[in-house]
Amino acid sequence: MSFFTVDGISLQFGGLKAVDNVSFSVAKGEIFTIIGPNGAGKTSIFNLISRLYSPTSGKLLFEDRDITEVPPHQIAKLGIARTFQNIELFENATMLANLLVGRHCHATTQLWQEMLFLPSVRHAEKAHRRKVEEVIEFLDLQAYRDKLIAGLPYGVRKVIEMARALCSEPKLILLDEPSSGLNVEETDDMSFWIRDIRSELGITVLMVEHDMTLVNRVSDRVLALNYGKVLASGTPSEVQAHPDVIAAYLGA
Amino acid sequence: MLDFIQQLVSGIALGCVYGLIALGFVLIYKATEVVNFAQGDLMMLGGFFVFTFIGLMGLDYWLGFLFAVCGMAVFGMATERILVRPILGYPQFSIVMATIGLGYFLRSIAGMIWGTDDLRIETPFSAGVLKIGDLVLAHDKLSVIVATVILCAVLYAFFNYTRMGTAMRATSENMLAAYYMGIPVKRVVSLIWAISAAVAACAGVLLAPITFIHSNVGLVLGLKAFPAAVLGGFGSIPGALVGGLIIGVIESLAGFYLPQGWKDIAPYIVLLVVLVVRPHGLFGPSMRKKV
Amino acid sequence: MRFVFKTDYDQDIRILKHSGYWWSYGVLLAILVAAPFLLGSYLQSQLVFVFIYAIVGVALMILTGFTGQASLGHAAFLAIGAYTAGFLQQLGVPFIVYFPVAAILTGLVGALVGFPALRLQGIYLVIATIAFAFIVEEILARWESVTHGNEGMRVRALDLVGFPVPRDSAAFYFLCLLVLVGVILLALNLLRSPTGRAFVAIRDSETAGKSMGIDLAAYKVKSFAISAAITGMAGVLFAHKMTFISPEMFTLLLSIEFIMVIIIGGAFGVHGAILGAIFMVMVDPFLTALKDDVPVLAASIASSFGMAQEAAAQLQDRFAKVGSAAGLKGAIYGLIIIMFILFEPYGLYGRWLKVKLFFQLFPLYKRATFKRQKTYVKSERNR
Numbered sequence: 053m054s055f056f057t058v059d060g061i062s063l064q065f066g067g068l069k070a071v072d073n074v075s076f077s078v079a080k081g082e083i084f085t086i087i088g089p090n091g092a093g094k095t096s097i098f099n100l101i102s103r104l105y106s107p108t109s110g111k112l113l114f115e116d117r118d119i120t121e122v123p124p125h126q127i128a129k130l131g132i133a134r135t136f137q138n139i140e141l142f143e144n145a146t147m148l149a150n151l152l153v154g155r156h157c158h159a160t161t162q163l164w165q166e167m168l169f170l171p172s173v174r175h176a177e178k179a180h181r182r183k184v185e186e187v188i189e190f191l192d193l194q195a196y197r198d199k200l201i202a203g204l205p206y207g208v209r210k211v212i213e214m215a216r217a218l219c220s221e222p223k224l225i226l227l228d229e230p231s232s233g234l235n236v237e238e239t240d241d242m243s244f245w246i247r248d249i250r251s252e253l254g255i256t257v258l259m260v261e262h263d264m265t266l267v268n269r270v271s272d273r274v275l276a277l278n279y280g281k282v283l284a285s286g287t288p289s290e291v292q293a294h295p296d297v298i299a300a301y302l303g304a
Numbered sequence: 305m306l307d308f309i310q311q312l313v314s315g316i317a318l319g320c321v322y323g324l325i326a327l328g329f330v331l332i333y334k335a336t337e338v339v340n341f342a343q344g345d346l347m348m349l350g351g352f353f354v355f356t357f358i359g360l361m362g363l364d365y366w367l368g369f370l371f372a373v374c375g376m377a378v379f380g381m382a383t384e385r386i387l388v389r390p391i392l393g394y395p396q397f398s399i400v401m402a403t404i405g406l407g408y409f410l411r412s413i414a415g416m417i418w419g420t421d422d423l424r425i426e427t428p429f430s431a432g433v434l435k436i437g438d439l440v441l442a443h444d445k446l447s448v449i450v451a452t453v454i455l456c457a458v459l460y461a462f463f464n465y466t467r468m469g470t471a472m473r474a475t476s477e478n479m480l481a482a483y484y485m486g487i488p489v490k491r492v493v494s495l496i497w498a499i500s501a502a503v504a505a506c507a508g509v510l511l512a513p514i515t516f517i518h519s520n521v522g523l524v525l526g527l528k529a530f531p532a533a534v535l536g537g538f539g540s541i542p543g544a545l546v547g548g549l550i551i552g553v554i555e556s557l558a559g560f561y562l563p564q565g566w567k568d569i570a571p572y573i574v575l576l577v578v579l580v581v582r583p584h585g586l587f588g589p590s591m592r593k594k595v
Numbered sequence: 596m597r598f599v600f601k602t603d604y605d606q607d608i609r610i611l612k613h614s615g616y617w618w619s620y621g622v623l624l625a626i627l628v629a630a631p632f633l634l635g636s637y638l639q640s641q642l643v644f645v646f647i648y649a650i651v652g653v654a655l656m657i658l659t660g661f662t663g664q665a666s667l668g669h670a671a672f673l674a675i676g677a678y679t680a681g682f683l684q685q686l687g688v689p690f691i692v693y694f695p696v697a698a699i700l701t702g703l704v705g706a707l708v709g710f711p712a713l714r715l716q717g718i719y720l721v722i723a724t725i726a727f728a729f730i731v732e733e734i735l736a737r738w739e740s741v742t743h744g745n746e747g748m749r750v751r752a753l754d755l756v757g758f759p760v761p762r763d764s765a766a767f768y769f770l771c772l773l774v775l776v777g778v779i780l781l782a783l784n785l786l787r788s789p790t791g792r793a794f795v796a797i798r799d800s801e802t803a804g805k806s807m808g809i810d811l812a813a814y815k816v817k818s819f820a821i822s823a824a825i826t827g828m829a830g831v832l833f834a835h836k837m838t839f840i841s842p843e844m845f846t847l848l849l850s851i852e853f854i855m856v857i858i859i860g861g862a863f864g865v866h867g868a869i870l871g872a873i874f875m876v877m878v879d880p881f882l883t884a885l886k887d888d889v890p891v892l893a894a895s896i897a898s899s900f901g902m903a904q905e906a907a908a909q910l911q912d913r914f915a916k917v918g919s920a921a922g923l924k925g926a927i928y929g930l931i932i933i934m935f936i937l938f939e940p941y942g943l944y945g946r947w948l949k950v951k952l953f954f955q956l957f958p959l960y961k962r963a964t965f966k967r968q969k970t971y972v973k974s975e976r977n978r
Binding site: 102104123124125126127128129133134136140141142143144145148149152153154155156157159161163166167168169173174177178180181182216220 | 604605607608781784785787788789790791792793795796799800802803804805806807808809810811817
């Protein structure tokens with residue numbers, strides 16, 4: 053049983069092929085990175101996986117289940133969570149409120165129960181809060197619990213974005229450029245967290261990254277893209293030594 | 305058959321009126337993404353200005369027209385300076401409500417200054433009809449149609465082919481970036497309000513022989529011009545005209561062929577149907593955020 | 596200044612965060628309960644209108660303040676609730692039955708409106724709701740078999756399981772108060788539960804909401820339905836209060852008044868709805884006072900400063916003329932909206948919070964705490 057497979061996926065906007073017949077497989081418990089120059093289609097692939105876009109051809113298979121036609125709001129329930137490159141947090145809400153929204157796919161209470169706020173709803177709320185606190189402790193975000201997102205610095209927001217994705221207890225997490233905009237120290241922390249996500253929480257990580265040191269430090273396998281097409285795939289050292297990848301992206 | 309054409313032409317004339325007001329909406333929206341709910345009332349004020357110049361001061365028609373348009377342009381700039389500039393950039397809802405408040409205020413003040421009776425003025429278009437075969441077209445309606453088409457063409461060219469027009473479109477997309485590119489944003493916004501108020505004044509003057517001048521004319525027509533602007537797609541100048549024509553023709557034909565009462569809601573029903581099919585209006589841009 | 600030390604998740608879930616609130620809201624509730632026995636009938640009547648407007652304010656707050664769906668058509672929902680009550684009452688249906696039926700029916704209509712509203716944003720949604728409101732108004736005027744058209748419909752006094760509850764009685768006042776408190780609790784419960792958070796997600800970032808598993812369509816429809824149902828309830832109470840309903844009472848201007856309630860009060864909390872309702876209901880008495888009392892007051896002040904008798908009488912006339920000018924109400928409405936948007940963007944509740952903070956931080960309060968950052972227009976088309 054394959055954990056997650058992208059099979060010949062293509063995305064076309066009019067005459068522009070954003071993603072051109074891309075195929076790859078992610079094994080369970082792996083950290084898989086997609087690299088490539090800007091405009092290579094990396095974020096488009098993420099948008100295809102989280103079903104914000106629909107592919108023009110190809111299939112997506114998650115745990116042997118075809119998710120190509122699944123509507124976007126059911127993806128989280130299946131166990132796939134993602135972060136966004138340009139942070140999509142709720143600016144006027146507290147961090148706690150943002151993280152609690154991440155728990156939405158596990159909400160079991162009905163509307164009428166919530167309107168009356170029955171004890172079952174209170175119980176469920178406390179359970180959600182407990183899970184969120186676990187994530188807060190994992191990522192060291194205690195200081196920002198009741199702060200509004202609008203006042204927080206960029207680096208903290210990126211971590212909160214990741215925290216929100218973790219709150220939905222995913223099996224596969226998609227990290228879109230987790231280290232962009234972070235300084236050296238924060239990138240170091242990020243690399244530790246990505247490895248901890250895999251080893252402590254048992255979540256498979258699929259990420260897009262530009263920082264090659266981070267890629268080398270954490271990835272098990274790498275996929276290089278250019279103009280929507282696959283250039284090379286393999287271990288980090290294999291891909292970095294590939295002549296096409298050097299020509300298109302890394303430079304000599 | 306003749307009846308149908310007569311109603312059609314009448315509807316086109318009515319539609320051009322809506323189109324003119326909708327044009328005012330779209331102009332301001334194109335430059336600042338503000339929806340000016342008081343556009344109809346600016347038109348009403350333009351009518352009152354022209355009444356003051358022609359009726360009370362006895363000026364020549366064309367001179368009074370000119371003065372009214374210039375006066376309204378200045379008034380538009382003043383409104384922008386006092387009301388709009390402080391709240392530009394805040395959620396669209398606040399600005400919409402502010403313009404609604406402005407509309408209320410203008411209607412009441414106009415009623416207090418000029419009274420609440422219908423006022424009339426002498427215009428070269430008031431009398432006179434054009435006869436094409438059995439078809440009868442009143443000059444006042446014709447003047448509206450001609451003026452609307454000319455204004456639409458001029459403004460469309462302005463927005464798409466001149467530097468100032470491009471600057472205005474840039475301002476509405478991202479004001480901060482526009483500032484950085486050296487666009488005199490404050491001047492741009494003032495200019496667009498002046499132009500929009502001037503267009504409203506034209507509408508007010510041309511409408512004076514048809515609907516007469518009274519303080520509620522802005523509300524009634526503005527409320528119909530809204531669906532016109534939305535139907536055509538906010539942000540599209542030809543869309544405003546097309547939307548206005550559709551609403552005008554539907555209203556006219558519905559009034560003639562359908563039982564009573566349908567005349568008022570038929571345009572709204574059409575609007576809802578179009579919005580369901582095309583959520584951004586007929587010519588509106590359908591954009592989506594890139595994440 | 597009180598510092599709340601948190602030891603339990605319940606403290607964050609509770610509606611009243613600490614015991615101080617129990618006291619203040621308790622006293623407020625006690626005053627409201629005692630009011631009919633202390634105030635004259637005019638003020639009691641005005642308070643009933645405040646309650647009805649506040650109920651609609653809470654409904655609008657759920658839809659516009661929390662889900663971000665602007666609506667200028669709530670007068671239509673009020674009308675549907677009112678006419679359902681009137682019609683069913685004529686058929687002999689008891690209040691206990693037609694009150695929830697009106698709410699449910701209006702909720703269903705709201706859900707119906709919610710469906711086409713799914714793809715509409717911003718100004719398009721506003722216009723669509725205006726169009727909807729016009730269509731409903733016209734239907735009410737034309738469907739004469741049910742609504743008696745433009746003649747209007749008489750609504751008899753409420754009949755609560757055998758006890759008649761006339762519109763001016765203390766019992767009706769308590770009924771309205773009860774409904775208001777119920778609706779407020781319902782709204783607050785919604786907001787601290789997953790559905791409420793989903794609503795806020797829809798307002799702030801639809802993309803993020805979709806990725807977190809929120810079915811946007813379902814929640815938008817739910818928001819419309821709940822908002823409409825609550826407004827329907829207010830409609831029933833409105834019908835009984837006015838005892839006579841006709842389509843001209845439910846115009847666009849009424850919808851704008853409701854929006855003014857939440858703008859003036861502050862759109863992000865229940866307090867805002869109530870404060871806004873108080874303000875809006877007070878405008879009419881204010882105008883009458885302007886017409887009747889202010890000229891006399893001005894004249895007496897002027898004469899106490901030594902102005903001649905004649906001049907004082909002229910001054911009184913001048914004030915009286917301004918005060919009774921037709922259409923003054925419109926000008927005042929317009930001025931109020933503009934003033935609030937320019938100077939009090941957070942509404943009356945925002946002003947209350949600032950005053951409270953002033954006293955809490957005395958003497959260290961700084962006005963810049965609430966200063967709005969200068970923002971620039973960023974196209975909302977790419978939301």
